Amino acid sequence: MIYLIDDKKERQLKFGWNNELFEKFKNLILPIWTYNDMKDIGFRKQMFSDNNIIFIHESFFNIEINQQSNKDIVDFRENLENKVKEFQNLKIIYFSGSINSTIINDNIGYISVSKLYKNLLTFVTNCVNANSNLDYLFHGKNPNIERELGQKMTLANNEIEKIENLNFTSNNLCFKTAKSPLTTYSFNFKEKNLFNKTEDEDLNEKILEDLKNEEFDNIFIPLCFGVTLSDYNGLRFATLIRCTKTTNQLKPIFIYSFVGYENIINDEYFNILKTKNIFLIDYKTIAFKEALEKKLEELTFDELPKEIGKLKLEVPDDYEDNHSIANEYGLYQLAYNANIDIEEIPDFNNEKMNSIYFKWLICKNGLYEELPTEIIEENNFFRAEIKKPKLTFTGKKIDLSKFNK
Amino acid sequence: MKLLLIDDKANNGWKQLLEKVFPFNDLIIDVALNIESANEKIQIKYDLILLDVRLNFNDHNNNKIEEFSGFKILKNIKNDFLNRNFNTPIILITATNKIWNLEAFRKFGIDSYYIKEHPDFIFDRDSSRQNFMNFKNEFIRLLDIGANRNQIWGISKEIISKINTIHYFKDEKKSENVKSRIFDKLKLGYHVLFKEQLQIEKEILKTNNEALAFIIFWSILEELVKGVTLSNSWNLIGEFSGNWKFKNNEYFIESLSNGNVKINISKKQNNQFVNQGIELSKEDKDFTNYIRGHVNLSEQVYSMLAGYCQDNSSFNSKSLEFRKINKFRNNVDFIHSNIKSIYEEDLIRQKDLEEHYEYCVKVLEFINGVLEIIN
Numbered sequence: 001m002i003y004l005i006d007d008k009k010e011r012q013l014k015f016g017w018n019n020e021l022f023e024k025f026k027n028l029i030l031p032i033w034t035y036n037d038m039k040d041i042g043f044r045k046q047m048f049s050d051n052n053i054i055f056i057h058e059s060f061f062n063i064e065i066n067q068q069s070n071k072d073i074v075d076f077r078e079n080l081e082n083k084v085k086e087f088q089n090l091k092i093i094y095f096s097g098s099i100n101s102t103i104i105n106d107n108i109g110y111i112s113v114s115k116l117y118k119n120l121l122t123f124v125t126n127c128v129n130a131n132s133n134l135d136y137l138f139h140g141k142n143p144n145i146e147r148e149l150g151q152k153m154t155l156a157n158n159e160i161e162k163i164e165n166l167n168f169t170s171n172n173l174c175f176k177t178a179k180s181p182l183t184t185y186s187f188n189f190k191e192k193n194l195f196n197k198t199e200d201e202d203l204n205e206k207i208l209e210d211l212k213n214e215e216f217d218n219i220f221i222p223l224c225f226g227v228t229l230s231d232y233n234g235l236r237f238a239t240l241i242r243c244t245k246t247t248n249q250l251k252p253i254f255i256y257s258f259v260g261y262e263n264i265i266n267d268e269y270f271n272i273l274k275t276k277n278i279f280l281i282d283y284k285t286i287a288f289k290e291a292l293e294k295k296l297e298e299l300t301f302d303e304l305p306k307e308i309g310k311l312k313l314e315v316p317d318d319y320e321d322n323h324s325i326a327n328e329y330g331l332y333q334l335a336y337n338a339n340i341d342i343e344e345i346p347d348f349n350n351e352k353m354n355s356i357y358f359k360w361l362i363c364k365n366g367l368y369e370e371l372p373t374e375i376i377e378e379n380n381f382f383r384a385e386i387k388k389p390k391l392t393f394t395g396k397k398i399d400l401s402k403f404n405k
Numbered sequence: 406m407k408l409l410l411i412d413d414k415a416n417n418g419w420k421q422l423l424e425k426v427f428p429f430n431d432l433i434i435d436v437a438l439n440i441e442s443a444n445e446k447i448q449i450k451y452d453l454i455l456l457d458v459r460l461n462f463n464d465h466n467n468n469k470i471e472e473f474s475g476f477k478i479l480k481n482i483k484n485d486f487l488n489r490n491f492n493t494p495i496i497l498i499t500a501t502n503k504i505w506n507l508e509a510f511r512k513f514g515i516d517s518y519y520i521k522e523h524p525d526f527i528f529d530r531d532s533s534r535q536n537f538m539n540f541k542n543e544f545i546r547l548l549d550i551g552a553n554r555n556q557i558w559g560i561s562k563e564i565i566s567k568i569n570t571i572h573y574f575k576d577e578k579k580s581e582n583v584k585s586r587i588f589d590k591l592k593l594g595y596h597v598l599f600k601e602q603l604q605i606e607k608e609i610l611k612t613n614n615e616a617l618a619f620i621i622f623w624s625i626l627e628e629l630v631k632g633v634t635l636s637n638s639w640n641l642i643g644e645f646s647g648n649w650k651f652k653n654n655e656y657f658i659e660s661l662s663n664g665n666v667k668i669n670i671s672k673k674q675n676n677q678f679v680n681q682g683i684e685l686s687k688e689d690k691d692f693t694n695y696i697r698g699h700v701n702l703s704e705q706v707y708s709m710l711a712g713y714c715q716d717n718s719s720f721n722s723k724s725l726e727f728r729k730i731n732k733f734r735n736n737v738d739f740i741h742s743n744i745k746s747i748y749e750e751d752l753i754r755q756k757d758l759e760e761h762y763e764y765c766v767k768v769l770e771f772i773n774g775v776l777e778i779i780n
């Protein structure tokens with residue numbers, strides 16, 4: 001049995017999971033919308049049995065805790081993963097708007113909200129045929145995609161050709177997975193390895209570590225890396241590079257791939273390929289050579305908001321994420337207009353600064369730019385005037401014009 | 406300076422950011438994260454309130470304005486003139502882009518708003534800066550207005566408090582009615598004084614809130630005098646009985662057995678106000694007026710002072726105070742315009758607005774002072 005624990009019916013409806021659909025598959029999937037729906041000990045015992053699959057929205061228990069402050073809920077959440085150890089074939093899959101990568105370790109997995117709901121029908125339909133392979137959930141109608149990609153990658157690595165006498169004076173950086181031998185053959189690239197950690201904060205850390213200081217002429221990144229190749233993390237990585245203030249923010253990016261556009265056209269970050277100076281190239285030495293020979297017009301900061309605006313990222317649809325992102329964005333915008341460094345606000349949720357959605361928003365709206373000098377001066381003047389000792393109220397109207405420069 | 410920030414995300418950076426945006430030396434920002442906390446906090450007086458519209462999970466799933474937490478809190482603040490923060494300026498801070506929501510809040514008494522920019526509807530750069538500039542300017546403007554409102558409201562509250570304790574306003578139904586009218590005039594005058602003036606009102610319709618408010622506050626003296634006069638001075642159809650007696654048994658107008666009438670009037674002699682009784686007979690030109698009770702308000706007030714002041718010194722100082730106000734009232738263009746004004750000056754003169762406001766304060770303080778004496 002599949003237990004779908006998610007408090008937001010609207011989210012389910014958005015992906016077509018209405019009452020009729022739940023009714024149709026009632027022998028396979030049971031939605032749980034509130035804690036009270038699973039309070040009964042007997043029911044819970046039934047839920048935590050072998051061969052069941054539990055999908056839980058990560059913020060479900062936060063909401064319940066906020067509303068009810070129930071110790072039982074706290075204990076339940078903490079004991080959740082212990083249950084998985086107890087039952088070897090019980091699987092728990094967390095989903096959330098802030099999860100970008102698809103991962104399964106033993107019996108615990110993580111998947112984004114959109115992927116879960118987009119693939120849920122395919123998964124449940126296959127369960128009808130007694131095929132509860134989670135690959136249908138993670139990869140949709142082609143559950144073998146990971147194996148296929150793995151095979152393509154191996155083949156591509158084996159077919160890397162060597163070209164002699166390639167002399168490029170440009171300073172280039174190539175990110176590669178440990179499995180790729182590409183660049184050492186023909187090019188004198190600087191190389192950095194990408195590992196399996198692919199959440200936004202991990203990639204941000206990578207960007208700051210490798211791209212902040214040393215300036216490169218071109219950056220090469222793999223399309224497929226991380227635990228799940230079909231996440232096509234290269235697109236998101238390229239987006240993050242464009243949205244992160246580093247010396248290399250505007251540099252040309254070449255995403256090398258052993259699959260074509262048909263694989264990635266539905267990816268949320270596909271449109272990064274429509275932006276200036278970001279290209280998809282084949283995973284072949286000749287493609288790298290041609291990339292380095294391109295005569296490219298530089299991307300400028302003036303152009304960046306418009307370019308990055310070609311992507312349309314969805315607001316994360318978790319309640320907490322949506323509300324808190326809106327809050328953080330409103331705060332950031334006010335701080336920006338007031339010429340106050342957001343780092344001077346300790347209570348500001350700096351974690352949001354790492355989220356790709358938030359970074360995209362800031363970049364799209366040009367909030368990384370310095371304010372014009374006259375506005376900075378005006379803000380400083382205003383604050384200086386305010387700090388002066390307060391006049392004793394005399395009953396006369398205060399001259400407000402003195403607060404404007 | 407105390408500010409109340411009502412926002413479920415107040416402790417997620419808003420409080421700290423506001424402290425930096427408005428770094429007043431003495432600024433203290435209290436926070437309320439939910440409706441229960443807000444209703445507790447509004448029992449304390451603040452100089453300014455920043456109010457969010459949605460404060461909890463249910464608010465975000467709600468489309469009815471009257472169900473929003475922010476709206477409920479606003480109604481709690483504004484449901485009684487005597488509420489501690491009734492006069493406190495309120496800035497709505499909201500991510501809404503729905504103009505009808507803002508209008509609904511305006512109708513119930515917010516003074517301004519700041520739009521929290523939201524990923525779903527983002528301003529262009531210039532609009533965003535303008536939004537911020539407006540917020541800054543409104544913040545300062547409303548602190549200024551708030552100080553004035555607090556002054557007027559404070560005196561009004563004292564007046565109401567005193568009237569509620571003086572037994573003269575409780576002794577009969579007519580007195581209760583007088584009391585009620587005084588309260589209503591205080592609220593009306595407050596409203597007129599602080600009503601936001603539209604550009605068209607300033608430039609085309611030539612409204613002068615301060616002068617109109619003064620007239621309303623001034624007219625409270627009518628009720629005040631009648632409130633401390635025995636109501637049987639007039640019969641059921643409003644005809645004067647011939648005797649104007651205050652509730653402390655002091656006479657203003659007394660019909661004598663010889664057919665004459667004795668009046669206690671106040672006169673200024675050698676820079677002092679003195680009260681003296683004068684007997685008028687039918688031959689005197691003012692006899693008819695007094696026997697019919699046709700007396701102008703200023704004379705009624707002087708007589709009331711004479712009737713209630715305990716000593717000459719107090720009577721003199723209150724009379725001098727009233728004389729100044731009365732003189733101003735005689736020159737306020739909305740009542741009696743003086744010749745120079747009529748022939749040479751505009752109806753609305755910017756320089757007069759401050760003076761009109763000052764006299765609003767003066768007349769209220771005068772009324773408050775009289776109630777102190779009566780009490």
